[in-house]
Amino acid sequence: MKWETVSGYTCEKTGSKCSPLRTTKTPPPISTSKSMDHRSMMQSTNDLIPQNPENIPVPVPVSTSKYPFTITNGRLNPMAADFCHFRQSLSLCWSSVVFALEALEKLLRDFAVPLAKVSGERLVEFAHGWDSGWRKAGPRTGLLSVLENWEVVSGLVLRPGQRYRGEGGTEAAATHIQSCWRRYVARKAYLRHSRRKWAAETIAISWLMHTRKRCVRKALQARRVRQLENYRCRAQNLAANWKHIQSSKRTIIHIPSLGYSQRQRLNLRGFDVLQNKQINRLCDIRDSNVQVIYICPRHLGEDILDYYTSLLMRDGATDGTEKRTTGEASSCVSAFIILTPEAVDYFPTRNMCLSTLLKYSPHTLKRIKNLIQGKQAYIVGGVAHVDDLAVADELGVPILGPEPAVAQLYSTKSGGRRIFTGAEVDVPPGQADIYSLNQLHETLAELLTQNFDVQRWLFKIDSEHSGRGTAYCDICHLSCYKWALQEYHRHGPELWNTKWIQESVLLRYLDEIPEWLARHARPAKTSCYPNWARFRKTFLRQGGVVEAYPPSDSVTCLTVDLLLEPGGEVTMLSCGDQLHGSFQLEAIGSTVPQTSVHPETLHSICLRVGQACLQRLIVGYVSVDLATFLNHNTMEQKVWAINVDLTYSDQLAMTQMLLMMTGGTLNCRTGCLEVPMLIREKYCDHQIAAKPPVVNRYAVLGSRLFHSNLSMLYHNVFFMMCRAHGIGFNMKRKEGTVFALYDSSERCSIGMMTVSEDLQGALVTFARNLSVIHQEISSSKMQEETNFKELIKNIKDVLQMIVQNKLRAVKDKPAA
Known part of the structure; x- marks a missing residue:
């Protein structure tokens, strides 16, 4: 046997567990919520099975304990009668109770509990379960479950800071403070290290990506330089x-x-x-x-x-x-x-x-x-x-074609004016390369002061095309225009060019131009730019041109396609008067050949423009837009160069189809489309075949025809409909209609070409075809999007003008 001393008393520790007491006990905590039958079964069979102290909830006393004793200020009085009675009753199994009792005493001392009433039966049960679990440290709630006044003690133990009022509280508080501080310092150091590590990784990845991008950028730059050098070398061989x-x-x-x-x-x-x-x-x-x-x-x-x-x-x-x-x-x-x-x-x-x-x-x-x-x-x-x-x-x-950099420089509206200025051809009054609002207002005020005959001013965005980036503003909405016009007439045209005379009008214009533009300036195509504010923002960001609209009620625009050969020659390939749609600045088609400008005048202008382009290293296909009108002051025809596109135009592509179908040639120097008419005759072997006669033809070319209802018809059905209405091309007479197809899925856009003996006949055929197609595919209940109606209306205006010109020519013709 071995004796151990605990709190001033001795006990004998046996090697075997003692049997539970054969007395009435308080139900164990784990079975307090079960029935009495189950509780008695647990008492008789499972008393020797160890229980996990962590699963023992705080008990509710059911009956008075048989072996109660008290612990005061965490110290057990071994001489107390109640404790001696409890010890004598459990002398055979005391060794298993000692450790639980020591742990309870230490807990009560640590939390400075003044009085604790211990239930002997519960202590024995807890000791059995604790001893069977290899004396692992039991939870606080398990130790408190053996107390009869557990509610009071538990409330005291759970009070914040109570631990530091008991035994070793100062050391525990110091230890806790030091551990919290060490944790805070360690956490702060860890976060700082994590941030630095993240920053280092981010910097390293960013630098690696930057290095790779720089290498790729250098490789791309070197490749593009090599491609440009190869382009120039091949261009020289092409020219030679x-x-x-x-x-x-x-x-x-x-x-x-x-x-x-x-x-x-x-x-x-x-x-x-x-x-x-x-x-x-x-x-x-x-x-x-x-x-x-x-x-x-x-x-x-x-x-x-x-x-x-x-x-x-x-x-x-x-x-x-x-x-x-x-x-x-x-x-x-x-x-x-x-x-x-x-x-x-x-x-x-x-x-x-x-x-x-x-x-x-x-x-x-x-x-x-x-x-x-x-x-x-x-x-x-x-x-x-x-x-x-x-x-x-x-x-x-x-x-x-030209280099991309050269093409981007001169294909803008400002670049086109530089080409025309170098070619010494007439251009509309205006100013290029405008990038600020003050520059816009000052330039416009100067132009208004010097050009009183201009009634409309155009604003063109440099990088836009096909009339998309164009806005206009009419001078009639400017309140001080009448007063400025009176000042102009009062001083006369000769004195008006003096700066000090223009100063008062110029200042008045500067005051009213901002409001005039904000209220009355309109984009030509609202689907691209819905209002002036949006247009002005893009205009100032990308740069643009301010120029005059021709001061005439009858203005004709024409397009000339040039081939600037690498060898240095300029060839006119196509020329046609433009046909417009919903607004005047978008060309939908053209009439070929043009009839609005004398061919020699047109050739002279195009030759100078072509030579100016060649001097700027521009080769290939170039499209030049001109505007012609009658100057009412001098009654002379004026021709303004208004735009240049360094590209293969839609008009030239349609002209290729025209020449393919007719087998003719377009002579731009004479303004004639010459078509050979073959005559089938039988010749003897010794006879020489006569040269086929050549006749003149006129054509109307439309490359941007659009009708949303065309998608309802497949192309074979569309051609059947056209044949039913007599729309087709006669290869023998070299007259009729030919279509150009662009896509098989949507089928909303088509091209059309009509050829006739005279311009009037070609226009009538074109307008009739549009009208027939529109009537066949449209109804009053359908909403369609089309440019057929506006084009038909413009063709009617052109036909009316042709008739008036014929009548005027007949009147002006001298009598024989």
Whole structure:
């Protein structure tokens, strides 16, 4: 046996557990909520099974304890009668109770409990469970469960700061304070370390990304410099061999790409259809030495492919009754190839320009390489883009066009005025390169002071196109205009050029111009810019031009297409008077050849503009817009150069179809469309066939016709409807109507060409066709979007003007 001393008394520790007491006990805490039967079963069978002290809830006393004793101030009095009675009753199992009793005493001392009443039975039960659990430290609630006044003691133990009032409280408080401080310092150091680590990782990743981007940027810059150098080298070879190339077999790679800025491309509806409106470039194959590879911005249906195949198999130079042989037909079909880049399927909504799509289409590039291998080839693009150089470098062929940087510089409205100024041609009164509001107001005040005959002023955004970025403001809304006009007439035109005389009017204009613009300036196309505030913001951000609208009620605009050959020659390819739609500044079509300006005058202007472009390293296809009107003061015709586009125009593409279908030639020097009329006669072997007679024809070309209801008709149904109304082309007489198709899915946009013996007949046929198509596909209950109505109205105005001019010519003709 072994004896141990506990709190001044001794006990004997046995090696075996004692049996539970055979007395009435308070129910154990774990079974207080159970029935009496279950409680008695637990007493008889599970007293020897150890219980987990953590699962013992705080008990509620049911009966008075048989062995109670008290602990005062955490100290047990071993001489107390109640404790001696409890000890004597449990002498056989005292060793298992000692450790629980010591733990209870320490708990009471630590929390300075003044009085604790212990239930002996509960202490024994708790000791049994604690001893069976290898004397692990029991929870505080388990020790308090052996007390009869557990509620009072528990409330005291749970009181904040009570631990530091008991035994060793000062040391415990110091230890707790030090641990909290160490935790705070460690936590702060950890957070600081984490922040520094995160910052270091962020800096390292950022620097790595910056380094990689810089390397990629340098590589791209080096690649673009190399592409530009290769472009210049190939351009020199193209210029040196241009005459030879034009007279020999060659392959033309047509890429009708619209290399606008990303903002412009994303704001254009049906961007792929817009790029495909020059599909008539295929008609270049009318030259037997030319093979065309046309890069299409969208997948074409079989209906369009069959249509253009049959169209291009016709020969306008032959009689319509003659048919091609099988060999001739196959050679004609092999003369053109239509390819669609595979990247079209990967970027359907990005509105990428065609050159970019082709750049990211390796399979299409590889096929083009195979097609042009060993042949003379060059690229004819659209609106210049930097990816044009990448495509040309990949294919190893030259580009018939200017450098992208040069094109971007001179294709703006301000750049066009610089070209016209260098060419010494007449331009509207105005000012270019405006970037601030004060500059706009001051420039406009000076222009108003010096040009009293101008009734409307135009504001053009530099980078916009097709009349989208144009606004106007009429001078009649300016309140001080009448007073300024009186001042002008009072001083006279000779004295008015003196600055001090203009000063009062200039200052008055400066005061009223801001309000005048805010209230009366209107964008020409509200779908692009809904109000003047939005337009002015873009105008000042991108720069623009202020210029006068021709001071006349009858203004005719015309477009001339030039080819600036690499060899230095300027060739006029097409010329036509514009036809407008809903507003005067957007051209929908044209009448070819033009009849508003004397051909020699027009040729002189275009030659000077072409030479000015060549001096600025601009080659390729250039489109020049002119405006002509009658000066009421001198009764002389004025011609103003108003715009230049360094690109292949829609009018030129339609002209190629015109020449393909008629087999004629457009002589811009004489202003005539000459068409040969073949006469089928039988000649003897010794007779020489007579040269076929040549007749003049006039054509109306419309490349931007739009009607939303056209999507309801498939192309074969549309052509059946046209044939039912007698709309078609007579190959024998070289007269009639030909359509241009752009897409198979939406089918809302088409092109149309009418050819007749005189201009009046071509206009009447064009207007009749539009009216018939509109009536067939429209009804009063349907809401359609179309430009047919406005175009018909403008054609009627032109026809009325033609009739008036004929009557005036008859009156002015002297009698014989």
